[in-house]
Amino acid sequence: IWIKGPNVFSAYWRMPEASAASFKDEWFCTGDMGYLDPDGFLYITDRKMDMYISGGENVYPAEVERILSNYPLVAEVAVIGVADDKWGEVGVAVIHPKDADGSFSEDAFFAFCKDNLAGYKRPRKIIISKEPLPKTPTGKLVKKDLRQLLDR
Secondary structure (H helix, E strand, O other), X not given: OEEOOOOOOOOXXXXXXXXXXXXXXXXXXXXXXXXXXXXXXXXXXXXXXXOEEEOOEEEOHHHHHHHHOOOOOEEEEEEXXXXXXXXXXXXXXXXXXXXXXXXXXXXXXXXXXXXXXXXXXXXXXXXXXXXXXXXXXXXXXXXXXXXXXXXO
């Protein structure tokens, strides 16, 4: 998504490389991806940097997260694409369950995924986080911090 207007800033503070990469003429690239419907309404699908390609298909983690958040035992969920030899990339779901009593069943969760997601969108791995997922002061998930969980 590219935007321009009098209310759009003109450069990043003391970051000329980031400014050069994000601005073309008067247009600013937000880093978001989306589409316009026939009535001209803009729908944001996800951040470009969060999208991954699995088996040649674009996967938007925000879409997968919306569906997975409907699972009754999920308090919070985030999906991250990771490298995979067969598919190029696959999703890993980082889940903070509602109950810390151990009642979360990976088999039941994967069955939910199978019933609600196309095969290429289904997470191939789950990481359970006993702590709430990391967020910015405004409540946005910090996915780069979640990647550290994958390295453990």
